[in-house]
Structures are given as structure tokens and as C-alpha cells.
Amino acid sequence: MKRYSAFAVAREAVRYHQGWERAWASPQPKKRYDVVIVGAGGHGLATAFYLGKNFGITNVAIIEKGWLGGGNTGRNTTIIRSNYLQDPSAAIYEKARSLYETMSQDLNYNVMFSPRGVMMLAQTQSEIRGYERTAHANAYQGVKTEFIGPQRVKELCPIINIDGPRYPVLGALWQARGGTARHDAVAWGYARACSDMGMDIIQKCEVTGVRQNAGKVVGVDTTKGAIDCDKLAIVVAGHSGELAGMAGFRLPMESVALQALVSEPIKPCMDVVVMANTVHGYMSQSDKGEMVIGGGTDGFNNYTQRGSFHHIEETVRALVETFPMISRLKMLRQWGGIVDVTGDRSPVITKTPLGNCFMNGGWGTGGFKSIPGSGWAMAELVAKGEPGPLAAAFGMDRFKEGRFIDESVAAGVAH
Amino acid sequence: MLTLDCPYCGVAAEETELHGGGEAHLKRFGPASSDEDFEGYLFMRENPKGVNFERWRHVNGCGKWFHAARCTMTLEVFGTYSAQTTEPPKALLAKIKKKRPQWPGYGAEK
Amino acid sequence: MSTRLPNAGRLLNRSKAVEFTFNGKRLKGFEGDTLGAALLANDQMMVGRSFKYHRPRGIIASGAEEPNALVNMGQDGRFEPNQRVTTTELFDGLTATSQNHWPSLEFDVGVANNYVARFLPAGFYYKTFMAPRAAWKHVFEPIIRQSAGLGKAPKDRDADRYEHFYAYVDVMVIGGGIAGLQAAKAAGDSGAKVLLVEQTRHWGGRAPVDGAKIDGKPADEWITETLAALAAMDNVSVRTRTMGSGVYDHGYVLAYEQVADHTPGDGRPRHRLWRVRAKQIVTATGAIERPLSFAGNDIPGVMLAGAVRDYAINWGVSVGDRSVVVTNNDDAYRTAITLKEAGLDIPVIIDARAEANGDLPNQARALGIRIETGKAIAKVKGGKRVTGVAICQQAGEGAVLEEIACDSVAMSGGWSPVVHLWSHCGGKLIWDTEQAHFRPDADRSPTGADGAAFVVPAGIANGAMGTADVLVDADKAGKAAAKAAGFTAKRTAAPKAVQVDEAALSPVWIMPQGAGPKARMKMWLDYQNDVKVSDVQLAAREGYESVEHTKRYTTLGMATDQGKLSNINGLAILADSLNADIPQVGTTTFRPPYTPISMGAIAGEARGEIFQPLRKTPIHGWHEKNGVYWEPVGHWRRPYCFQRSGESVEQAVHREVKNTRENLGLLDASTLGKLVVTGPDAGRFLDMMYTNMMSNLKVGKCRYGLMCSENGFLSDDGVVARIDEDTWLCHTTSGGADRIHAWMEEWLQTEWWDWKVYVANLTEQFAQIAVVGPNARKVLEKLGGMDVSKEALAFMEWNEGKIGGFDARVYRISFSGELSYEISVPASQGRAFWDALHEVGAEFGAMAYGTEALHIMRAEKGFIMIGDETDGTIIPQDLGLNWALSKKKEDYLGKRAQQRSHMTDPNRWKLVGLETLDGSVLPDGAYAIAPGNNDNAQRNMVGRVTSTYHSPTLNRGIAMGLVLHGPDRMGEVIEFGKTDQTMVKAKIVDPVFYDKDGEKQNV
């Protein structure tokens, strides 16, 4: 595969860019693969990539019902951070964040990781205590964060109203190396690299059944025919329940709509990512100049990728109060994604009742930021059949044992 | 923006007057139950694509809990009914079956 | 050049001139102008710069679809970026400046991008800027950010206000053209309640511009009559300046009313956001004309043919003296005819079709206009404005046959129905090969709560292109909607119109057919984002085959116009590149809003003091006047402390603690939850709610109780008082009142509905004041009325009666370890009682204290605090509260959960007291660090601080924390890590630091 570079672009420009080759192949499925991964979103593609890179397993098919990266990977607000409280979360999100640092070079595809810094505002005494606690934990989890005062908040983000009448900003948890990346590019970059390793990405191919024999998966039925496999990895976010249903087991998960919106593009006015959990809203400015805004999830099961407008209203209300200048900006577009949420709002990277079938899901609102770490951990689980340290705590058995990973305790909702 | 008919007030309450309460007709398991049953009760969810039986509270209204049968793919509401029951009314099940012949039926996934 | 025509302009009030400025230039227009029309009338051809290449951009359209002409408008508190000039009503004193250029519109250094455009194809940034790694963040990205973006960011707080409005109708009709008017009429005649909205200030849409005749009258007359008929119906309401911006589930429509955009500062709300619930929605949203893709189709002066016609007829503006018309359909001939009849020069009509013999072409011929069929534009000449066109064969590769001088080009690639609102909620589309556009598929409409269709498309928005068809279709739609809403439509005939017979268009996606790569790099699809034919072809070549991939890779249709002009053309190019049919490729998803709406309107009235409800106790006013430092608790605000002049917050807190311990402290505890639980089964019910027994509590006594979630975790605590045989009063935490009330109702309604219990939340019925300290009894005795002696009212007892003339219930409970009474009086008397306590208590050193003093005093006593010692992951066993877990009860909420293996794990961290060796205060939230790392290379942690304070009483740091095997390690010294990696040594001790035997509270 030809490498991407400024030189390559210049070379192609001379012949009006007629010479570019496909970023990834679109093959017909083979009869059999060592590993079949269901779901060509960020997590599925990352799982495939690290199966190849870390374990040399390349006889892999990634099967996608729609188009690669067409689900939540392409619908989120692109925030990357690892300032989580609990050890297992901090470990996997920090692994992901550190992999984002070098992703453009590792994939030879510019995913525009921009460590512009993420701040979570503390607007109540209990938030201060929660974030100070997180800062202490992070200090010994290898996650660089600090608790900063209101003046520093104002310096880092001048458009914030730090002394609003209702919730003056009392400080913030600041992660300087958190930031954003170009979400589509993450999927496309992984896809290109996987295709380059000889893996088959099969789009427009829906799994219709999971074929089993003596408690093990032998393959999947798809709209493009039956495909055999030694191991099956299910990485389908909001649709986990459906796939688990086919495989014959239940999950501690529910699928709900998570909404986001963007404003019209304006000249740069905000260099950092700001999350305000007391009032439920978060905002950053994309390279195009749009203010990218996210809020909470709807309160009911929903597969429509449409959300309820009052959630948009609550989020915008909160942000107009926190950033008064956006009042005269306009909402350009709103949309929804379907996220799967578990009983403790933390993900599962887990074995299943079927010996050679593995599941990764339940990322809720934390999906995008975790993609490389999730793929790394999932690849290890699939390759070895047993979870490595990153995945160990995320097994599904924890719900039976009462061994939860609850992030809501400090950071409020985890976006 | 959902509207659900509150069976107690008789109004078409809108989402901002309601509070969703998750899957309906869960059987409570107490101290004598097995780990599996207790886990199932607290965490395992049907989360179906299609007909879903769920709990709602008319919180900005009469304050009463009620049940709804709703499609999670189209958001069609087949009906709402009393919270004081352990399973959906027969008439409602028949109505759904009529509208959705493919539907496996209440509890079929369980 | 573009100028104002004499005595033309049906929407103008020529008698009223209006002054405005553009880039500081003072210009004149008329009442009725849009800013766009007025700019053109002043020959302002170039109005902005494009997003990526900073190419000159002029007005191309006359309505909401305009991608180019966006300006900064207004000043200070009324400054707003990205205002679309084609939909901005002109008003006296309007100020606008152009966007996205430096230093000026005419000379923009950003245009450098244009000269290297060839090196900046779609997605080039995915392939470059990767080395060195740090360069992206520090070099490349800042440059890209600076050159991207459009308008300036507002700086000031918004000077305007906004509001919401709820409306409920049978039929909502969106769009006030002849289709909308007829649909509203037909629906209204049935008696249905109808709301008709139109986004502009004018009714009738394009019909009058196209010279339509309805029932034998000019369109304008018919429109006036129909409006009069609608006005006469009580069941019909109509509103202009109101855009149907989004259709949501269950018939919810968002309508955006621009109340005062054209009269800034007149005291009215600027925008009103309507939330309409409609049983049925008729979308009469018309159609949008498509550009043609030829080289240089983005040069200022190249405009949509329909827009050119609009400017001439509606606003009396000629966009050029010599206009070339280029088309693939008959409709564009209307423009040629209009201009010709206005005395302007039409050097040629370039028609890509092999022949043009319809009525309109023949009219044009009759007027002596030259028509070239089978021809195309090879390229447009000019830079900042059009100077001419080069003509070639449409079938060929672009060999120039002839060059023709002109100062404007009117193009038409056919019309696409506006299907946005149909699609927002899941309506599907079908491809109409004849018209080469997508239109609503009636068999796959959006469905509502009842599973039935709730959106009916009407007129051109439904693909009915001719005037007569439009009216018939709209009439049908209006009646269908009324019927579906439960009404019976009148048997009336649709109005009649003469339909001009138009020949079929021929789909032309690039001009000329065989244009080479170089030319295709100059054919614009998305004008604002600079996406060209070549970019879409590149995306397809590289495998970005899905329309979503192409859109995201090229940014086609992602500009502020959301692809209103570019989507279909882009789609066609993509389909062609993939050798697929357009319907196979499909469209991207249409998302609300139809055009952008202000954040202010979405937020509505909620800002400043009423941004969120603020709950106030009856004593709130006193706090405000006495130096309070607030702490938000839920929607309440509680006094954290009361600062006196020159005092720091910490000094104030310490003063309050000392005074309460030594004299008399008064706490406003009104926010504490007070739930009354009554009924024959109340005791049994509370035994399930609380971990300990409440049914055996004696009347007149109080008991401290714990509540857990069904998942086993501590959720709330408080003192319960037995009022009478059947009645208990349950105190909850301040944050917990509503939550626990709902929690109780949930179990009573959904699990134990046969139990006879009623619960009421009386939190706000009472003001509750804690009277605390050695002098507590003295002040109550001085107030008089109730015997509060040790004998009459022992610790953990309550009594009610009069105190100092107030109706009071007195609980002898203590959260501070001092002699303490919590007294509740009716809220209406709360402030008076508070004042009385201060007055009478003055001699005993009465002093108000806040939540922080409360926290310190409870910590000195080793009492846990929900939200400090607990965080949603803590079970009572962790806190050594096993004494509060009834052994007698076989069940309570949370009991089963607490039997799970991880809950009974001996290695769970347990509550202990902590004392730093050096007397310093442990950092809040600090973790106890043990040697070594875990498998993820994180330091091993064996505990954490849950509460930590400087105790003014003991004058040293005290803390509570959860520590591995803590209770078995009394006296042991462990290390807590600071964020700077240094350690603090602390000794594990009993959590009760003060008055272990409780002598002080029992006096």
C-alpha cells in the first residue's frame, strides 16, 4: 500500500489525483476465518488491528451491517480523556489515550488527535471533593491530572462565565493531554491498516444467526452467506442485545439514545474541551469552527437514532448559562446515536457462556475515547481466550458478585 | 418526544411530565434467592428491538406509576395500563399480536 | 452590473427608503427588501469568501438555500455571525460585515489556498501533517483552525430575550405557498383546528413570480382571497416569519418564530420557539432549484435562474444587464422571458437538451432570444464577478465554440422537492426518474404514537410540479390530513389553474458530458465548503463509497446550508463514479433543524436567576442579609457559613464551631426531608425501607435509621419519630427528600400495592431549626411553653406544643454531640421563630452556624455523612454500622444484595478514624498507598480519606477514611499520597474524636 505523505499528495496533484488507490478493499467473504468480528465500528476495527499487530492473527473478517464507522464512531463528540476514578477505568482509558497520541503515525492516517486539554468544572462543594479525589487517584494511576482554581479556568477558557448567579465555577479537574480527534478518521485509519494486513472488511453484510455446536460457536449466518470461524467477537455497541439474543444469552444492558448537536462554524474562540456535569452539558470547538455540544441520554429504550428535543433544550440551556456568548449562535444540526448502558455504566470486555465467543460493549457514553484501549484489551482476550490485566475487571460475572466499577461516584455522568 | 396516556389521569402526558422506569414486570428476588435469580432481577434486561413492556411514572402529574407497551424501533405505543399487575392485559397482547403478527409474544424471549 | 429596475418589485414599498451599512459603506434599500436584494441593488456582487479556498463568493439564491451570502450582523449584545442575507429582512440602521477574510473582502491573504487548491483535494489533511508528531497540535491545526470557521465569535452577553410556546392542533401546515394555503383551506373547511406557518413575511411563495393564474385570477389575487377566507375561520390560525424547523416523534413540531429580528430592541422577545403537537402535519415546503456543474460555476454573478427571476419580480433588482441562461429544463426560460420583458439583454439561452420546443422556449424564441440547444458552458470567465462564458457541445469534452460576454449567468438544473421535514422522523423517499429528484414515498411515511402515518406532503414538496397539479395535490393533502385527524372533509373541488405544458428536463450532472479532470476541479458542488465534482470522484475512487463516507470525507453538504443545493448533484456524481443508480446510493439522513435556529431560542426564558429553580427556606432572606457563603445542595442553597467583616471562610467556620460547642448555635435545618408515613401497614412498610426495625419504635421516641438501595448500597439516613400508633415521621437528608419520597411511592404502587400505607412529603410545610450547645435548654426555657428538661424530654424523644407562642414539634436529637433540640414550626412562622431565638438567645451567645460547622462537629463525633462517607458504592457494613442492620428481619431492601460474594469480602475497606502524626489536615480524597504496583502498573491503594477537617475543638487535623482491614489495625501508621507524590503519615484511630461517652449530649 502506498504511504500517505505531503510528498504523495504533491505527486498525485500533478496528475489531478487520478492515481490514488482504495483506502481499503471490499472483498467477498471467504468460507472460513480464524476470527470473525461482528461490527466494523471503531472498537471492532481496533480489535482486528491489534489482533494482527500484537498477536499476528490476520485471517480475520470484520463484518458490518451497514458501512464501517457508520454507527457511534461517527456520531460522537470526539472527546478523549482518561481522568477516571476507579483503577480499571483509569487503566483502560489511559491506555487508549496514550495510543491516540501516536495513532496518526501508527496508522499512517492523520486522525488529528489534538491534546488541547479537557476540564471538568466543579460547581458544587461535592464536585470539588469528587474531583480532588479523582486527582489523588490519578496521581497514582499514571494519569496526569490536576485540580485547578477558577482563575486558571478562566485563563484556559475565556468564554466561560465563572461567576454565574446560580453555579459559580469553583474549580476544575484539568487533564492537559486530553482532547479530541477526528472521529471518522479513526475508523478509516484502522480500516485501511487492517485491509493492508490482509484482513477482510465486509460491509453491507448483516449477521442473521450464530451457528453453534456443543456450546461453541462454529460460525455465523449472514446476508452474504454462512461464514465459519474458530472464534467470534461481538463488538456492536447498541445492538449487543440483539447479537447476544442470537447467541442465546442475556446481557445486563439497555440501549438508549445519546444526543449531540453542532452550531454553525465560527472563528476559533475555545481551545479546550469543557464539561459541566452539574448542569449536564459539554462543549468543544471543532477544527471546522463548529461548537460541538453533547448532553445526556434519553430515559427510555430506543433504537431509532432520534432523540427527544427536551434533552437538547436542557443541554443548550445549561451551556448558554455557562457560555453566554453562544446564545446568538445557531444550532446547525442535531442527531442521536444508540448507546448500550450496563448496570454500573461501565463496559464489559468479557467471555460469554459460549467458550469461543467474546463480547465487548456497554461503553455507554465513553465509547469513542476508549477505542484503542478497548481494541487492545479485546484483542488480547480473543487471542488468549482469557482476559489480560486491562480487561480483567470488566468481566460480566461482576454483576453476580456485586463487584461494580462505578464512575458516577465522582465524575457525575461520564461522557 | 413521546406522549403516553396516563391510565389514572386520562391525559396524554408528554415526555417532560413523565419519568421512565425501565423494564416492566420484573419479579423481585429477596434474601432466599439464588445469585442467578438475583442478578437477573437487578441487571439482566430484555432490551428488545420491537415490542417493549416498560414502567413509567407520571411524575409531573398525578404521581402514579403505570405500564406501557411500546415499540423501540418505531416508538409506536400499543397501550398503557395499571401498575398493579404482574403481567400485561390479555386484550393488549392480542392487539399487539394483531398489529405485529411476527411478534413472538410476551415473555417469548425469556 | 446589478441595479434596481424602475418601478418593479411586488414586495417593495418604494415610498419608504431604508438605510443600512455593509463593511462600513452606507447603502440604501426599500422597505420590503431582503438584505440580499438590497446588496444586489447596490451592485454588491461579492459578499464573502468560501470556507477552504477563500474564493470570492456572491449571492446565488434568494431564500433559505443560500450557501454563500453569510454576514456578521449587528453590534455588541446584538452581534450575530453567519446571518443569511437572502432571508434577512432589511431594516433601518442594519449593519453587516462580510466574513472569512483578512484583511479585507477584496484582498484576502487566505486566497493563497486557492492558488494551491490543486494540492488541497478532499481529505488531503488525512494524508499529511503527520510528522513531526507535535506539529499537528502546535503548527498545522492552529493554521487550519484560523483559516476555517466563518463569522466572528460573539463577545457580549445576549441583549435579547426569548420564549417558548405550546400549541395543540389537529393539522399543522408548514409552508405558506399556494399549496400550503390550499391545504390549510381544505383542512380548515372540515372544522379541524389548523395552524399554518410560513417562514418568510410573505404568503404565496413562487406562484406570483411564475405568473400563475388560479381560478382565472392572477395568483396574488387568489392568495389575498384565500387568506381572507382563512382569516374568517375561527379554527384556523396563520403566522408568518415562522419556520417549521423540525418534526419529531409523536407529532411534535418545532416552529421558530422570528418575532423581532427586523425590529431589534423594540422590547419584544427576539424569537419564540413553538412546540406544537399536531395530529397531522402537512409539509407544503416547496422545492429548491439545483445548480449545474460547469467550470467556474461559483464565480459571483452565477446564480440560480429562479433566484434571478425572484430578484427581478419581487424586489425589482436586475442582477445583470447581459444575462446568459443555462439550463436542462423549460422552467429557466421563464427567467429569460422575465428579463427580456424587463428590457434586459439575454445574449443566449444555453440548453443542454437536444431540442427545446415547449411553450416557454417558443415564447422566448418569439421574443427574439437566441437559443442554443445541445450546448453547454465550457467555462465561466471572470474572477470577482462574471465577465463572460465559453460555449461548447454538451456531448463533447469542452472544445470552445464561442465566447460570449455577459455579467451574469442564470442556471437551472431542475428542482428538488424540500423533503427535510418529511424525513426528520423517518419518512422515506423514492427517486423520480422523470423529474430527476427524490420525493416523499407515500407508502413509507413517518408513523406516530398510534403507528399510523402523521405527515402528508403537499404540492411541489410532493413532486407535483405544475400549478394545476400543485393545487389538486394540496387540496387532497389538506383533506387527507383532516380525515386522518378525525374530521370529515367538505366535498369541494380544488381551484383550477392553467398549466403551462413543460417538456421533460434531461438530467445533466456535469457540463460538458466529457469534461476532463482539470475542468472537474473547477466545478463546484458545495459552494461554502469548496467541494467540487473532482472531490466526490476522488472519494469514490478511494473507496469511500457510502454516501455517508463521501459526505464526511469531502464535507459535501455539511456547510451551514446542509447541502440544500449540493446534495442531489453530489449524489449523482457519486452514483456515476460507482456505476450505480442514484436510488441505490441513497441520501444522507436529514436532521433537524431545517435551517439553523438560535441557541437563545432553544434555551428560552431560562437564564440568570431563573436558569434553574432555586429552592429557598423560609429563613433564606435572613441568611442573605447576614454574610452567608452559599453551598448549592440539589436545587437548594444552604449556608456553608456566615462571614463577618474581615473574616475568611475558614475563620468563620471555626468561630461557628467553637461558639456552638461553648455557647449556643442555631442551624437552619429546614431543608431536611420530612416524610409522613401512615396506615395500618406503615410499620411493616418501614421495616422494608430501613435496614433496622421501625415497627417496634415506641410512640414519642426517635430512632436513627439507614436506607439502602436494592443493590445494597447506602442511599440515605435520618431520624425516624413514631407519631402515633399508625404514623411515623421520617427525616431524610436535604438532597434525599424528593428521591426517598418517590422511592417509597414506587414500592407502594408497584410492589406492595395491597399494603395500606399513605406517604406525604411535608418537607416544606415546616421550618426546622437546630438549637445546639450547652445553652440550648436555657434559651428554650426562656422562650417558655414546653418542659424541655432532661426528665420531661430525654435524649431521642420528641414532644409537641407551644414554645414562645409558636406551634412547635421538638425532637431531642443531636448530630453534633452537644445538648441539642431540633424544632420544627410551620413554615409561615419559621422566620419569626428564627428571629425570636436570636433575640432571646442573645444573652446565651446565640449564633447561626452553617453546613461546614455542622460537618466538622459531626466528624469530631465520628458520625458518618451520606455523600461523604458514602458515594453509592458503600454498604453499611463498610462503615461499621452492623448494629443498624436488624437481625430479626428476614428481609429489607438491600439485604439480598449484601449477601453477594464481593459484599461479604473481608478485604472490603472499612471505616476508621485517622490522625496525622504532625497534626496537619489530610488532603481531601487522598488515597492510602501501599508498596508495589498492580498488573496495570498503577500504585497499590489500600484506603482513602472520606472526610477531613481541621478540628477547632481539638486544634488538629482529624479525618475519617476507609482502610483495608482498618478496624483490626488500630494504632498502625499508614501513608497517604498527595498529588505531588509526597506522602503524609497518619495513624489509624477510633473515629470518635470527641466526648466518646456522649456526656455532653445527654445532660
Added chain:
Amino acid sequence: MSEAVSALNNASYAGFVEVTEMGLQGMITLRGDLSSAAIKKAVKTAVGVGVPEQRKMAMADGKGAGWMSPDELLLLVPYAQVEKTVTGLQKTLAKAHFMAVNVSDARVMFRLKGAGAREVLAKVAPVDLSSDAFGEGDLRRSRIAQVAAAFWMSGEDEFTLVAFRSVADYVFGVLKIGAQPGSEVGYL
């Protein structure tokens, strides 16, 4: 006893609709089986009207009963008579399972008066307030902007509204903004 004061002490605002806090008002929450003879009798004796129908407010010379839910009524009596009325209820219902509690001080009551009253309410309540859908005597529990409230039409162009005492300022605030001159909608 000392002077009792209501949340906003009769504060009032005159916009295109007049918004007034009604001062001290006796209010009793009565829960029980509304279909039972005992409750019917008790309500009649307490406030002189029958048990109201679903979503109705029944008033008679200064007293009344409002339908709050299938097992809850809001009884209105003069502030001074609350305790007496509650004791009365307890006597008449002694044998029944019921609850009667004084909530006068836990609530605040507002009155909206004027031709635009429907519109001011329609800005903050997701309820069809058109004359054909909501008339005199109709009652609805819903929300006012961000807080729960109950309101009923207490006369021509007049609504009475009850909310929690602690948010009296907030409710007054949103109603005032909605009633500001220049904010007339001209729809209802």
C-alpha cells in the same frame, strides 16, 4: 402566636396579565378511597362540595376540592380553619384508611388574571390551554417551566396555580417574564 406570612407575602406584577401571590391559603392533602361513601361524606362536611370528577376543581363560597390523583384531593379552606378541618376529617374518617395533612405552608398559590392568562401559562406548561380544551373548573397537574405545579381555571380569563413554597420566587419569575408587555402571542 406570631404573625404567619406566605412565601411572597401577596407580591404582585401587572403585565399584560396580572400575576398575584395569593397570600395565606388553607390547603389540605386528603388521600383515601375517593369512591367510598365515608370520603364523600367527609369531603362534603369539610368543604361543602362533593368529591370532584377526574381533573376538576369544585368550589363553593371560598372552599373547594380539587382532583389530584385517583386517591388524592386538595381541599381548600380559609387558612384559619385548616386545623379545625383536619381534626374534623380525622373524626369522620376514624374507621377508614386515609390521610389528611395540612400542606398550607408547604405550598404557594398564584392567580393569573387577564385576557392573556391562557397564553402566559401556555408558555411554560405543556398543556392544551385553548378554550375548547380547557375551561372553567378544569384542573391539571403538570409543570411550570422546570417545576411541578397544579393549576385550574378559576374564572373567566383567570387561572389559579399551586406550586411548592420553596420555588415561589422561581415560579413568580417565569410568570412575570411571560406576562411582560410585548410578549403577547395573539394565538389563544
